Amino acid sequence: MAHSHDTHHHAPGHGHTDGHTHGHGNHPDAETMATVLDLDATVNGHYLGEVCDRIAVLVPEPRTMLDLGSGTGTGTLALARRFGSxxxxxxxxxxxxxxxxxxxxxxxxxxGQVRTVTADLDSALPDHISDVDVAWASSTLHHFADAEALLRSTFRALRPGGVLAIVEIAEPPTFLPPDSADGEVEQRLREAILGKGWNGGWNGRPDWAPSITAADFEIVETRDIPTDLDNPPAAAADYAVEWLTRVRSGLTDDDASAEDLAAVDQLLHDDNPASLRRRNDLVVRSSRIAWIARRPENS
Ligand SMILES: C[S@@+](CC[C@H](N)C(=O)[O-])C[C@H]1O[C@@H](n2cnc3c(N)ncnc32)[C@H](O)[C@@H]1O
Incomplete structure (x- = not known):
């Protein structure tokens, strides 16, 4: 079991040595990261219930769970709420x-159910952690320098039959009606920036299946989870501004037409009546992918 006095300090934002292109040195500070993570939970959090449902089928009453790279606690709180004991x-x-x-x-x-442990997960869990029922890693595995080593360490920390749930953003969100002129601009800019290997600075979508099986887990299922919303909460406007601001800052004049760049600037300009914060036709299109795996009973 983990002890809450554990302190393996490590500079936040480090860990991007896994071969991903992270745009333009886009390492948000903790405050910005927290804002974006909380907006994500408010706008897109409906994937959480579906992943918890899959976990519950395999481990109906988990006692000990880990949230690896918990951020502001979106996964931690969803798990604690869902699994009350x-x-x-x-x-x-x-x-x-x-x-x-x-x-x-x-x-x-x-x-009463939640503890926090400061730990550098670049290559392993703190080594006193054992007998875990469920390990959860959402939008986070690609941050660790040696995710495969961390997965092997997680395998050892789980009890036989214990469950590993990995979640990533599969499709980064878009916010404008796809059939509108602004929606088409958003699509073009998104394709331009994704084509450059951009991943939003905090998420990626590698296929974790080979790493999961290399760490001796058996994959129970891989699940695509659409997180579309036709009538999103008001926070969707702030979330849209966060995403589009980062997309915009990663684009140069070579990546998009002057008209498209001007259009996105207008979307981000709060004085413009058709800006993201002032319009009421936002829709969210995005998806998550979840890998649910298990440490075999006889391992
Ligand atoms: C994109 S956030 C995901 C947060 C949360 N799991 C969620 O779904 O909202 C990635 C998290 O990984 C943490 N992180 C990055 N590198 C890390 C490392 N080497 N060790 C531990 N945590 C790390 C960051 O501080 C951040 O909280």
Missing amino acids: SQVVALDNSAELLERVARAAQEAGLD
């Missing part, structure tokens, strides 16, 4: 983000 250990290398997890758990009345 469990203990969830949130691990992250950002003490600042973990403080937010602890605060959010307290506000939700879940602090």
